[in-house]
Amino acid sequence: MQKLSLNQSLQQRLSPQQIQFIKLLQIPTAELEQRIEEELEINPALEEGMDMDDRVKDEYEEDDYGDDYDEYGEYERYEGLDVKQYLDQDDYAGYKMYGDGWGDDDRDVMPVVATSTLAESLVQQLGYLRLDSRQEAIGMQLIGSIEEDGYIRRPLRSICNDLAFTQNIYTTEEELTSILRKVQTFEPAGIGARDLRECLLLQLDRKDLNDVEVEIAVKIITDYFDEFTKKHFEKIQRRLDIDDTVMKEAIRIITRLNPKPGNTGNGDSTAAYLMADFIVTNNNGKLDVILNSKNAPELRVSRSFAEMLDTYDKTDKNGSAQHKSIKETVTFVKQKLDAAKWFIDAIKQRQQTLLKTMKAIVEYQRDFFLDGDESKLRPMILKDIANRIEMDISTVSRVANSKAVQTDFGIYPLKYFFSEGIATDSGEDASSREVKNILKELIENEPKNSPLSDDKLEKMLNKRGYNIARRTVAKYREQLNIPVARLRKQL
Numbered sequence: 001m002q003k004l005s006l007n008q009s010l011q012q013r014l015s016p017q018q019i020q021f022i023k024l025l026q027i028p029t030a031e032l033e034q035r036i037e038e039e040l041e042i043n044p045a046l047e048e049g050m051d052m053d054d055r056v057k058d059e060y061e062e063d064d065y066g067d068d069y070d071e072y073g074e075y076e077r078y079e080g081l082d083v084k085q086y087l088d089q090d091d092y093a094g095y096k097m098y099g100d101g102w103g104d105d106d107r108d109v110m111p112v113v114a115t116s117t118l119a120e121s122l123v124q125q126l127g128y129l130r131l132d133s134r135q136e137a138i139g140m141q142l143i144g145s146i147e148e149d150g151y152i153r154r155p156l157r158s159i160c161n162d163l164a165f166t167q168n169i170y171t172t173e174e175e176l177t178s179i180l181r182k183v184q185t186f187e188p189a190g191i192g193a194r195d196l197r198e199c200l201l202l203q204l205d206r207k208d209l210n211d212v213e214v215e216i217a218v219k220i221i222t223d224y225f226d227e228f229t230k231k232h233f234e235k236i237q238r239r240l241d242i243d244d245t246v247m248k249e250a251i252r253i254i255t256r257l258n259p260k261p262g263n264t265g266n267g268d269s270t271a272a273y274l275m276a277d278f279i280v281t282n283n284n285g286k287l288d289v290i291l292n293s294k295n296a297p298e299l300r301v302s303r304s305f306a307e308m309l310d311t312y313d314k315t316d317k318n319g320s321a322q323h324k325s326i327k328e329t330v331t332f333v334k335q336k337l338d339a340a341k342w343f344i345d346a347i348k349q350r351q352q353t354l355l356k357t358m359k360a361i362v363e364y365q366r367d368f369f370l371d372g373d374e375s376k377l378r379p380m381i382l383k384d385i386a387n388r389i390e391m392d393i394s395t396v397s398r399v400a401n402s403k404a405v406q407t408d409f410g411i412y413p414l415k416y417f418f419s420e421g422i423a424t425d426s427g428e429d430a431s432s433r434e435v436k437n438i439l440k441e442l443i444e445n446e447p448k449n450s451p452l453s454d455d456k457l458e459k460m461l462n463k464r465g466y467n468i469a470r471r472t473v474a475k476y477r478e479q480l481n482i483p484v485a486r487l488r489k490q491l
Contacts, residue, residue, distance in 0.1 A: 191262065
């Protein structure tokens with residue numbers, strides 16, 4: 001027999017205003033302007049310019065618009081503002097949220113001119129081949145299978161199945177390979193390769209094959225690719241029976257090839273750049289922190305919308321059936337006014353949170369901001385700043401994400417200032433960034449024909465007073481994108 005039971009639970013849910021603030025907080029300045037433009041477009045109650053005067057603010061904030069929406073005033077009072085065009089919008093009944101920002105992927109590059117995407121360029125080149133409709137469809141499918149780095153990793157058999165199921169084109173791997181060879185002649189060189197080996201060979205094929213060094217480079221990739229990837233150069237040299245000069249030149253030719261032909265700089269039709277969200281200046285030892293002016297837009301609630309609702313509240317409500325359409329109008333106006341006020345408040349709260357967080361970071365890393373010496377960076381984690389500003393760690397994380405600060409020494413992502421601590425012989429903690437810089441310096445100055453192993457690097461760092469384990473050395477080396485000693489070896 002089933003039993004009915006009643007359970008009581010306590011749940012915490014975010015309000016729409018809180019969600020809006022979170023989304024606005026984590027987007028960078030470069031994206032904030034676009035977000036504001038979107039809001040201005042969808043909300044006629046929001047306008048650019050200085051805030052309303054105190055009288056209008058007070059009247060709106062009282063939220064005293066009357067509770068009885070079953071009775072309506074005269075419709076002629078609202079003819080001065082055409083709101084019918086907005087009543088047909090899909091977002092009439094609610095409020096929309098937009099954009100989560102750039103995420104974990106920090107695109108801190110300078111502005112670039114982007115003409116067309118890689119796919120558009122390849123499609124244009126495909127049109128020059130004068131293929132029939134069937135071959136062109138197969139070529140389009142192959143181009144669509146090319147990933148961002150320029151490779152086709154999907155098996156040809158799977159692409160054959162895709163063509164059969166989606167376009168009713170039945171082909172063989174042989175025919176697919178034949179058209180793929182044509183695509184692989186496109187620019188950039190190496191495009192459409194199925195692996196690194198094929199990518200390098202496609203690029204070498206465009207060089208002068210009568211050149212001895214180029215011919216040797218082709219043989220190395222064709223017959224000794226595994227040995228090449230493991231940098232067993234002496235073994236390759238013995239088998240090919242060539243001297244050091246030819247070997248070094250062949251290796252130089254190979255290492256100058258592009259392992260990722262898809263990353264040509266034109267793969268994104270939008271220009272991404274690093275824009276400073278904060279500006280820190282040193283005025284005779286006093287560090288001043290200000291927000292980028294784009295973080296403080298001048299927004300206001302529309303006076304006409306506020307007065308419209310106020311006028312309705314003061315009119316005689318006769319309840320006539322012919323005026324019932326005004327109910328939708330008033331409901332719409334009320335929603336847009338609320339949304340505009342929420343958005344303005346969220347922008348102001350964003351400004352306050354950003355400034356509060358940045359000031360705490362500057363205070364914590366004061367020595368660095370005074371002279372820009374990286375060795376003076378203190379170990380700092382999100383919790384350190386969260387405790388100082390008495391906010392949650394997630395809030396600090398959102399502020400640090402995709403944000404940058406302009407200093408007298410350059411522009412730095414905020415994430416640059418967060419690092420772990422490494423214990424030293426003096427009993428103090430050193431920033432992991434400081435240890436990484438020393439590690440990078442040791443590797444740059446190592447003998448090229450006998451690179452330092454992680455064990456040797458560990459001992460050298462320990463001698464300098466840094467209590468660090470070999471596995472930590474390996475972790476920092478990988479974070480610096482430095483390969484293991486065997487792969488760093490040069491002739």
